[in-house]
Amino acid sequence: MAIRIIRKDDDPVLRKTSKVVDKINDKVITLLDDMAETMYDAEGVGLAAPQIGILKRIVVVDIGEGLIELINPEIIHKEGSECDSEGCLSLPGVAEEVVRPAKVKVKALNRKGEEITIEGEGFLARAFCHEIDHLNGILFIDRAENK
Ligand code: NI
Numbered sequence: 001m002a003i004r005i006i007r008k009d010d011d012p013v014l015r016k017t018s019k020v021v022d023k024i025n026d027k028v029i030t031l032l033d034d035m036a037e038t039m040y041d042a043e044g045v046g047l048a049a050p051q052i053g054i055l056k057r058i059v060v061v062d063i064g065e066g067l068i069e070l071i072n073p074e075i076i077h078k079e080g081s082e083c084d085s086e087g088c089l090s091l092p093g094v095a096e097e098v099v100r101p102a103k104v105k106v107k108a109l110n111r112k113g114e115e116i117t118i119e120g121e122g123f124l125a126r127a128f129c130h131e132i133d134h135l136n137g138i139l140f141i142d143r144a145e146n147k
Contacts, residue, residue, distance in 0.1 A: 001033045003041050003114035004052035008090050010138045011053075018048075018055045018135040021071050024113045028058070030068050032111055035060045044089040048134030051090050059131040063124050070108035070118075073132050082122065086130060086140045093142045096144035 007013050021028060029053060034064030039047040041061055049058040061068045087095045104125045110116050120128050130140055 001030075001037045004034050004038045004049075004090050006038065006042060006051055006054070007053050009090065011114065012089070013050055013053050013055070014134070014139060015051060015137040018050050018057045021056050021109075023059060024071065024109065024111065028056070028071070029091050031058060031112060032054070032060065032071075033058075036062075036067055036069070039089075041121055042089050046087060046131045048131045050134055050137075054056075057135045058136070059128075061124070061131060062126045063125050063127055065124070067131055068109055068118065070106065070128075071110070073108040073128070073135075075101075075104050075129065076107045076117070077103075078109060079103040083145065084126060085125075088130070088140055090134075091139065091141065094141065096141055096145050097146065098126075098130075098140050099145065100129045104128055106132075 029030040045063045050055045057072045059070045078101035082102045083099045086098045105119045
């Protein structure tokens with residue numbers, strides 16, 4: 001495992017659209033491991049592959065309830081809305097109020113290539129939405145209430 005460099009601020013890679021993972025090989029497994037290690041080292045609650053310069057649709061999240069790994073995640077259901085403060089490891093020192101769904105259901109693959117469906121509420125729903133946005137080149141400041 002290795003800690004990767006987190007891309008920040010105006011790095012153009014943060015604005016690109018990531019590609020669907022069509023094969024879960026050793027490279028993808030290593031990437032998942034490195035992403036988790038990088039996220040924990042930076043004391044973040046989520047990290048998307050483009051944040052370390054890899055344009056693949058892979059996300060890791062841990063809001064303190066255990067590691068969640070999502071390959072090719074898709075939001076299949078949204079409910080309600082909540083406004084709360086948000087930040088990002090790629091935008092150090094920035095915090096903005098962002099409206100997100102109060103509850104989401106996400107479909108993805110796990111590292112074994114099995115399809116999983118996971119529900120998130122509140123802060124977890126926010127983390128899923130924030131990280132999945134990264135896969136589409138969207139940063140939370142784009143959705144900030146007072147931009
Ligand atoms: Ni982020």
